[in-house]
Amino acid sequence: MSAPNPQPGIMDIAPYVGGESDIDGAQKIIKLSSNESALGPSPDAANAFADLKAELHRYPDGDCRELRDAIAEVHGVDPTRVICGAGSDEIISLLCQAYAGPGDEVLYSRHGFLMYPISAQSVGATPLHAPETDLTADVDALLDAVTERTRMVFLANPNNPTGTYLPAPEVARLHAGLRDDILLVIDAAYAEYVGREDYTAGVELVETSSNVVMTRTFSKIYGLGGMRLGWGYGPPGVVDVLNRIRGPFNAGAAAQAAGVAAVRDLAFTKRVRDHNDTWLPWTRDRLRELGLSVTDSVGNFLLVCFGDHPDHGAKAAEKFLKQNAIIVRMMAGYGLPDCLRITVGTENEMRSVVDALSRFLGKNA
Ligand SMILES: Cc1ncc(COP(=O)(O)O)c(C=O)c1O
Structure with missing residues (x-):
């Protein structure tokens, strides 16, 4: 059969x-x-979640307006360039869906987060990793591994599981060495924990280029892993593409309510x-x-x-x-x-x- x-x-x-x-x-x-x-989680987020229990029959706001505004206010970003999803995992997989396919290569560093190869393979693309130096992403090795088939480069900064990071000038050097048609995804899931002066999550690079996306999550410092909530920050063209392929209600109402309260609880x-x-x-x-x-x-x-x-x-x-x-x-x-x-x-x-x-x-x- x-x-x-x-x-x-x-x-x-x-x-x-x-x-x-x-x-x-x-x-x-x-x-x-x-x-x-x-x-x-923040007690405010837990309360916002609890307050929603009489509204479980209502669809969420498909545009995540309040959440995007709260993120924009707190993180100093443009709300029109923010896209929300069911964890940053979803943003990562939407990016692969949109920008990679059979015959394409998706590059990441040797001990990079495992959802990069999984998401690449799920769209038929080939994941390839570049060696690291001292358990840290190596810009030269990543640039050396770029081929004409490379369509995306993922950099977790800081990286999970190594915990190491690249300072802003190194990330800028990586970006400067990539062709304009390669999408650089800076996964800053742990950005809120980093206190180093030479670290940036990637907002400036997103705003000054057309091929950089930053992903963020509510699962780490905000303690909302069970809610499944993350966001991406990208050029308007990329955000438009992702909005076309995402599910219309990909971030649940409880997640949005908890997220708004969490991000505002400074x-x-x-x-x-x-x-x-x-x-x-x-x-x-x-x-x-x-x-x-x-x-x-x-x-x-x-x-x-x-x-x-x-x-x-x-x-x-x-x-x-x-x-x-x-x-x-x-x-x-x-x-x-x-x-x-x-x-x-x-x-x-x-x-x-x-x-x-x-x-x-x-x-x-
Ligand atoms: C580097 C990195 N990116 C993304 C994620 C996914 O987070 P989320 O819960 O937002 O899907 C994780 C989770 O462990 C992570 O470590």
Whole structure:
């Protein structure tokens, strides 16, 4: 019997595997596997979500007007160039749908976010990665990997899972080295956490060129991962293209309401960032003292590398942490089999993970 066949290449996609959230038999777990916010959502966002419960039968505003205005006000951007969607994942996949197809190449850096190759393959394009230097995107390597077939370049800045970033002049150099018909997508999912002076999320580059798009999310500092809300900022022509292919109501009403409240709650956003500014370096330094190799992450997570010792490697560490009800993320899918990614959680969670890893390595915390 014949059966419907998916488009060529679809069955070659390795499905995205999200961070685990359960451990068999464990009641109370510490989940540090998905880069979720340590402090959860803003109470204003939770209230806005709750206030919507009598309106669940109503379709959302398909233009996300209030949300785009709130984003524009807070982030200092032009609301007409903002497009919202069900997470930045949706914006990434819409961009691939619109700008890449069979025979085209989509470029990203070696340990870049996995949704880039998945989205590229889903439209029949070929994902290719360029080597990194010191677990950081390498502009020269990316430019060297461009061919006449390249249609898109994805740069996560900062990158997940490495946590490293390219300073603004390097991003500008990458852009300057690309042909005008190549779309540069700057994925700034963790931008709100970054306090470095030489960092920019990409707004200026979007506004001064016709081939740069920035993507952002409500899943990280705003703590709304469950709502599925993200946005893109692009040239009017690109935004127009995406508006033609997106679903008419691709951002739900509850997500929009929560998003408006979250983005306007500046005091809460600052609290989350202050928390991260304390516990990210604290955890990094403690883990380095244990002899582990930890990147200089500017996100809300750390990439921790163990070396390949069978008893003290990443796999054994992940198992040990699980036995202690702590879930972190294995990184083999990102080409980093010796590393784990650990999200910055609450103070107690960070103390617990450091304590557990000290015991794992046979050292006193
Ligand atoms: C670099 C990067 N981009 C995009 C996303 C997707 O975020 P969203 O929840 O908005 O789809 C993530 C989520 O982990 C990420 O790490």
